[in-house]
Every structure is written in structure tokens, then in C-alpha cells.
Amino acid sequence: MFVDKAKIFVKAGNGGNGAVSFHREKYVAAGGPDGGDGGNGGNIVLEADANLSTLLDFKYKRKYSAKAGEDGRSGNCHGKNAEDLVIKVPVGTVVYDCLTGLILCDLSENGATAIVAKGGKGGFGNKRFATPTRQIPRYSKPGLKGVEREIVLELKLIADVGLVGMPNVGKSTFLSVATRAQPKIANYHFTTLTPNLGVCELGEGRSFVIADIPGVIEGAFEGVGLGHDFLRHIERTRLLFHVVDISGIEGRDPYSDFEIINNELMQYSEKLAGREQIIIANKTDLLYDDGETVEKFKAHFEELGYKVFAISGATKTGVKEVLLYAYERLSNIPKEELYDEDTFYNEELMQVDEAPFTVTVDEEGVFNVEGPFIEKLIFMVDPNDYESMQYFQRALRQKGVIDELDAKGVKEGDLVRLYDVEFEYVL
Numbered sequence: 001m002f003v004d005k006a007k008i009f010v011k012a013g014n015g016g017n018g019a020v021s022f023h024r025e026k027y028v029a030a031g032g033p034d035g036g037d038g039g040n041g042g043n044i045v046l047e048a049d050a051n052l053s054t055l056l057d058f059k060y061k062r063k064y065s066a067k068a069g070e071d072g073r074s075g076n077c078h079g080k081n082a083e084d085l086v087i088k089v090p091v092g093t094v095v096y097d098c099l100t101g102l103i104l105c106d107l108s109e110n111g112a113t114a115i116v117a118k119g120g121k122g123g124f125g126n127k128r129f130a131t132p133t134r135q136i137p138r139y140s141k142p143g144l145k146g147v148e149r150e151i152v153l154e155l156k157l158i159a160d161v162g163l164v165g166m167p168n169v170g171k172s173t174f175l176s177v178a179t180r181a182q183p184k185i186a187n188y189h190f191t192t193l194t195p196n197l198g199v200c201e202l203g204e205g206r207s208f209v210i211a212d213i214p215g216v217i218e219g220a221f222e223g224v225g226l227g228h229d230f231l232r233h234i235e236r237t238r239l240l241f242h243v244v245d246i247s248g249i250e251g252r253d254p255y256s257d258f259e260i261i262n263n264e265l266m267q268y269s270e271k272l273a274g275r276e277q278i279i280i281a282n283k284t285d286l287l288y289d290d291g292e293t294v295e296k297f298k299a300h301f302e303e304l305g306y307k308v309f310a311i312s313g314a315t316k317t318g319v320k321e322v323l324l325y326a327y328e329r330l331s332n333i334p335k336e337e338l339y340d341e342d343t344f345y346n347e348e349l350m351q352v353d354e355a356p357f358t359v360t361v362d363e364e365g366v367f368n369v370e371g372p373f374i375e376k377l378i379f380m381v382d383p384n385d386y387e388s389m390q391y392f393q394r395a396l397r398q399k400g401v402i403d404e405l406d407a408k409g410v411k412e413g414d415l416v417r418l419y420d421v422e423f424e425y426v427l
Helices: 172-178 256-269 290-303 317-328 372-380 386-399 399-408
Strands: 004-010 044-049 063-065 085-090 091-096 105-106 115-116 147-156 161-164 196-203 208-214 237-246 276-282 307-310 358-360 367-370 415-418 420-425
Touching: 004 115, 044 091, 044 105, 063 085, 063 196, 085 147, 091 237, 115 147, 172 196, 172 208, 172 237, 172 256, 172 276, 172 317, 196 317, 208 317, 237 317, 256 290, 276 317, 290 307, 290 399, 307 317, 358 399, 367 372, 367 399, 372 386, 372 415, 386 399
Parallel strands: 004 063, 044 085, 161 208, 161 237, 237 276, 276 307, 367 415
Antiparallel strands: 004 147, 044 115, 091 105, 091 147, 196 208, 358 367, 415 420
16 A cells, blocks of 8 residues: 555653762762763654655554653763664655644655654753752752654655656556556556656666656646645656647547646646646557647647657657657756755744743632743752752742742732642742
């Protein structure tokens, strides 16, 4: 089964907590703090693998979590850093952040890697907080949480040339004779249900990749037929082969078919519609008018600036000429970035400065102080230790919590609640 789009949830590992410990050894008095730092949490890493060709695995497993870093230990022992969780994806996978819709990475080369969720940093042990005036700190710093997010994986095949055209015009036949690919070929519409890739080899190290996608029909942008689902697979191409059935054997007009397909390309992407196109007038073996139809067709489109080749996929007539010309054109068409810079997720620009704390007064007159800073601070201190509580009060004052309480009208004796910790305010 070919799957080219999937949504998964990834969670990087949390950082390990710093340790609170004091050196204990016979004949060593006042050994001092020796709590080690916590280890870093594991990252979630995506790696492009040329051996994969579909996102099918992500239909069955949708949640991926990296391990947390180990907590610090006594004896100044640093907690072990967790290993990164490496998830392999097909080459050509584009990764989007669900929350913002921006691109996290584009893994367009084999072996390319990207961190899509960073692990949390390990917290400091109490050894870090020791100073000449604070020699026995009884608190440490907790590890930071790892990033967690939903991401969308979207596969966009890597190819130099894309085949477009109405159903049953001979795109799959052309691919089979131009490359070693073996797509399904039959005389009915939508024989091709999934994209196919083929490598065109012209000898002497000359080659390029062709992508054949299921036929697009009029109204595809509204979901008619197979819709635009597979057009993403030719977004990376530098050149398009626009195949038309010049024989009209199915009662279709090749001129209007050409316009319909180009309109659908425009509805999908102006950038894709602007790709250079080589028109391939196929099924010439079914014509019996001594070339009049072909000459008229060529004259019309060459006047519009297109290069036209008349071929027969069934007899291979004219196929090599198309391929040689395409290779020449590809050598003069530079590769361009698929996306603009402003479509990528910027960690620094997207970082929201979350308020370190908020102070609210409930109906009972209790002053509630909450926020990420408060959560970490509570975890760090020991309420039964005098020095630890001194650090706690000093941190509240330095961070501005006391000033904010004063601004909210706190008075001596009022109850202040920091999550599960409550105390009476004293001036």
C-alpha cells in the first residue's frame, strides 16, 4: 500500500533532575554538597532512508516518545544522557508542525537528519548552588520538559521530470519504454492509482528520474477523480512532460485536454504551473492522415513557445529524441528551493515568552501564584530546611512575585497559595 501522508505525535525526553546530596565519608568532616546534575532527555530525530518508499508504518504507530535523562546522583555523579530516538522516513519527506502549519524540515537527501523535538536539559545538582556563604544548599534544579508536538509527514517524491496528462493518454506506457519501470498498463482510465518512478539511462553516466502520477481530470481541484492528492509528487521536478493523445481515439480533443490540465496545475500551484513543459503528442501510430494532424498540432503549440514531440509509446517511435532533448534542457535548468524561507518554522521567532508567573485573587481572598517559574521553584526547595526557604523567599523577591502581590493589594496575614504550598504573607 502506498501511503504518502501521515500525522504522528512525538515527545522528546525530559531532562533528569539534579540531586541533593552531601558527602559522607569516615574521617571526612563536613564533606559538603556533592549532588550531580541530571542527564539530558533524548531528542526525536527523523532520518531520510532511501530504502523506504512509503509512510505506511506511520498508519499503525502514531506516538513516539524518547527516554528521559537519568537523575543526578551523589558523589558528583552526572545522570546519563538519554539516547536520541531516530525515526526513519522516505527520502523526500516534508515535515510540518500541526500547530503553526509551518515546515520543520525537508529531508530531500538520503541520510539527511533533523531534530523535530528537542529533549529537555538536565537540572543542576545542589553542588552547583554552593557558595562561600551558602555552603550546604538543600535544593537542586529539576530537569526541563522535552518538546512535544503533533507533526504531519508528507512524502514528495524526488524526480527531475514529471509526467502529466489526462487518464489513458499513455503516460505509463511512456514511462515503461523510457525507463526500466514496470507500471501497470491497461486500456481504461485510472489504471495508475499511485505514483511511479523510473530512471532514464542514456549512457555515459547520463540519467534522470521521471515521475508518473495518476491522471488528473477536469475539476480535480474540487476533488473530482483522484483530485490533486498526487500532484505534490511532481513539485520537486524541474521539467514537465505533458502527454496528450493526438489520435483522438477516445473522442477527446488534445487541444482542450492540454488547457484543462494546465488549468488544474494552476489551481494547485502557480509555481508548478510555471514549470517548463515539453508537449508529447502520443499515439501517432493510430493516425492515418500522412502527418497532417501532427503538423497542425505542432504548428499551433510551437507558435505558443512550446517544444513538441510526436511519438508512439507502443512502437517506441520518437521516444529517444524526447529523452535526449529533456536531458539537455535539465542541464540548463538550475535546481531551486521548493519552499520560501518564511514557510519554515523558526525556533527563535516562534518562541513565545510565556509569563513566568501570574497572580490572581479568588473569591475567598486567597492570592494564587502560578506559572512555570513557580512550578520549578517549588520542586527545588525543601520547606523543612531553613536555608532552602531563605533561597525560596529570595527567589520570589528577585523574580518580582512580591512586588506583584503588593500591586494586587496583599496585606499582612493574607493567605498566599503557590499550587500545594500555602503561607501567610508577612511584611
